[in-house]
Amino acid sequence: MSAATDPSYIPGCVDTHAHLTVAEARGVAIDLIVAQAVDARVAGIIDVGIEPSDLQARRDRLGRWPIVFLTSGLHPTSVAPDSWREAIDTLCAQVDGLVAVGEIGLDYHWSTDHADLQRRVLREQFAIARDAGLPVIIHNRDSEADMLDILADELPYGVMHCFSQDADYCRRCVGLGMHVSFGGNVTYRSAGSIRDAVAVVPDELLLVETDSPFLSPQPVRGKPNHPGFLRHTIACVAEVRGTTAERIAELTASNARRLFGLNSR
Ligand SMILES: [Zn+2]
Numbered sequence: 038m039s040a041a042t043d044p045s046y047i048p049g050c051v052d053t054h055a056h057l058t059v060a061e062a063r064g065v066a067i068d069l070i071v072a073q074a075v076d077a078r079v080a081g082i083i084d085v086g087i088e089p090s091d092l093q094a095r096r097d098r099l100g101r102w103p104i105v106f107l108t109s110g111l112h113p114t115s116v117a118p119d120s121w122r123e124a125i126d127t128l129c130a131q132v133d134g135l136v137a138v139g140e141i142g143l144d145y146h147w148s149t150d151h152a153d154l155q156r157r158v159l160r161e162q163f164a165i166a167r168d169a170g171l172p173v174i175i176h177n178r179d180s181e182a183d184m185l186d187i188l189a190d191e192l193p194y195g196v197m198h199c200f201s202q203d204a205d206y207c208r209r210c211v212g213l214g215m216h217v218s219f220g221g222n223v224t225y226r227s228a229g230s231i232r233d234a235v236a237v238v239p240d241e242l243l244l245v246e247t248d249s250p251f252l253s254p255q256p257v258r259g260k261p262n263h264p265g266f267l268r269h270t271i272a273c274v275a276e277v278r279g280t281t282a283e284r285i286a287e288l289t290a291s292n293a294r295r296l297f298g299l300n301s302r
Contacts, residue, residue, distance in 0.1 A: 040214070042266050043240070044233060045077070045265060045268060046073065046074055046077035046078075046079050046264070046265060047077075047112030047267075047268050047282055047283060047286040048077055048078045048079070048286075049078060049079070049080050049286055049287055050079055050268075050288050050289070050290050051079070051080050051081040051082070051083070051244075051245075051246050051284040051287070051289065051290040051293035051294070051299070052079070052082045052083065052201060052222070052245070052246055052249075052264040052267050053081075053083045053174075053198075053218050053244045053245065053246040053293050053297075054083060054085050054140075054198050054199065054218060054247065055082050055083065055084055055085065055246070055247050055248070055249045055263070055264055056084065056087070056098065056248070056249060056250065056251075057070075057071070057082070057095075057098075057099055057105070057249070058084075058094065058095055058098055058099070058143065059082050059093075059249075059250055060249045060250035060261055060262070060263050061098075061260065063176065063250045063261040064080050064261055065092060065239050065249070065250060065261050065263045067263070068252075070263050070265055071102050071105065071264075072263060073265060074104060074264055074265070075102070075104055075153065075172050079104055079185040079264070079301050080104065080290045080293075080294065080299070081104050081105075081106055081290070081293060081294070081297075082104055082105050082106070082264050083106050083107075083108060083136060083174075083246075083293070084099055084105050084106065084107050084108070084272070085108050085110075085137075085139055085140050085174060085198075086107070086108055086109040086139070086140070087110070087111075087112040087115060087140065088111060088112065088115050088124060089109050089110070089111060089124050089125075089127035089128040090124065090127060091109075092107065092109045092131055095107060100201065100260060105185065106136040106297060107134070107135055107136065107300060108135050108136055108137040108138065108139045108174060109126045109128055109132075109135055109139075110128065110137075110138045110139040110141040110162055110173075110174070111125065111128065111141060111158060111162065112140055112141065112142075112144075112176060113143050113144040113155045113158070113159070113176060113301055114144050114147055114148075114152055116154055116155050116158045117151065117152055118151065118154060118300060121154065121158050125158065125161055125162070125165070128162065128165060129165055132165065132169040132171060132245065135169075135171060136171070136172075136297040136298060136299065137166070137171050137172045137173060137174050137195065137297055138162055138165055138166035138169070138171050138173050138174070138298070139173055139174025139175065139176075139195070139198070140170075140174045140176045140198055141159055141160060141162040141163075141173060141174070141175060141176065142155075142173070142176035142178075142180070142184070143155050143156065143159060143160075143176070143177060143180035143183055143184050143187075144176060144177075144178040144179070144180060145178065145179040145180045145183075146178045146180045151258070152180075152183075154289075155180075156183060156187060159187060160187065160191065162233070163191045163193050166194075166195070166281075167193070168192065170245075170299060171197035171295050172193075172195040172196065173193045173196075174195060174196055174198050175193075175195060175196065175197050175198060175215075176198055176199075176250045177197060177202075178201075181202060181206060185206075185209055185210075185213075186212050188210070188214060188215065192213060192214065194214070194258075194296075195215065195216065195296070195300070196215065196216035196217065196218050196244055196296065197210050197215050197216070197217050198218050198220075198246065198248070198254065199218065199219070199220040199222065199246065199248050200217045200218060200219055200220075200231065200234060201222060201231055202230075202231075202234065203230040203231075203233060203234055203294060204230070204233040204234045204236065204237045207234035207237050207238060208237055208257055210236070210244050211238055211239060214242075214256070215242070216242045216243070216244050216292065216296055217234070217238045217242055217243065217244065218244035218245060218246045219231070219235060219243075219244070219245055219246070219270060219273075219274055220245075220247060220248045220252050220270060221247060221248065221251075221253050221254035221255075221262055221266070221269065221270055222248050222252045223235060223270060223273050223274065224254040224255040224256075224269055224270060224273045225255055225258075226255070231295075232273070232277050235273075235274050235277040235278065236277055236278065241245070242287055242292065243274075243285075243288060243289055243292060244289050244292055244293055244296070245267060245270050245271055245274060245285070245289045246267075246270075247262050247263065247264055247266060247267050247270070249261070249262035249263045249264060249266070250262050250263065253266060254266055254269035254270050254273070255269065256269050257269065268282065271285050271286050271289075274289075
């Protein structure tokens with residue numbers, strides 16, 4: 038392995054968004070990756086669900102590691118008229134032990150057939166999170182205007198995951214109190230507008246993530262992503278904000294611990 042592809046961690050960091058079992062299915066050796074994270078004193082990896090029915094298998098596979106924290110939620114691309122109610126009922130029954138409801142949101146990229154239903158299901162999951170005292174992890178793709186309307190109406194506590202819009206949109210999100218998390222795509226050469234957004238997030242709302250196995254950072258693009266590559270995204274965010282990678286790791290980990298209540302788990 039070259040230095041760029043060798044997994045390594047900045048001690049104390051938190052990857053706020055990974056799909057470890059999906060990464061494993063793409064060939065990532067997650068036992069090794071998480072063991073290295075433990076050795077490097079990584080403070081947390083948030084493993085994010087996409088359907089409430091996936092929680093048990095993720096808990097069985099990942100529950101042994103104290104640095105891996107679980108969420109559950111119904112992803113907008115999984116919202117379907119004949120199955121969403123059962124999924125929501127399942128979610129309601131499983132919130133104990135989670136650190137967030139997510140990922141949930143709107144995605145008009147693949148289809149707008151169920152756009153009304155996506156918005157309804159998003160609001161239902163905001164209510165579940167509110168009742169459970171949990172933050173939300175929000176996916177937002179090609180749905181910017183509707184998302185802002187719903188955020189302004191519901192004022193959830195949580196994070197815009199894998200933020201991919203511009204600085205103006207970012208200002209609106211942080212103005213509504215949302216945390217903003219940046220993923221590997223912030224490192225892409227064409228991502229100047231996302232880097233502009235990095236610069237406008239207040240310190241206390243800034244987070245980083247891998248979204249592994251997706252969106253590998255530029256130096257490892259084309260490989261399945263995993264938490265050991267978070268340092269590339271941290272380095273990029275640090276450069277934009279004119280500070281050190283260690284400072285960004287410490288700041289974003291502190292924010293993640295507070296948002297997801299990691300210290301009390
Ligand atoms: Zn995700």
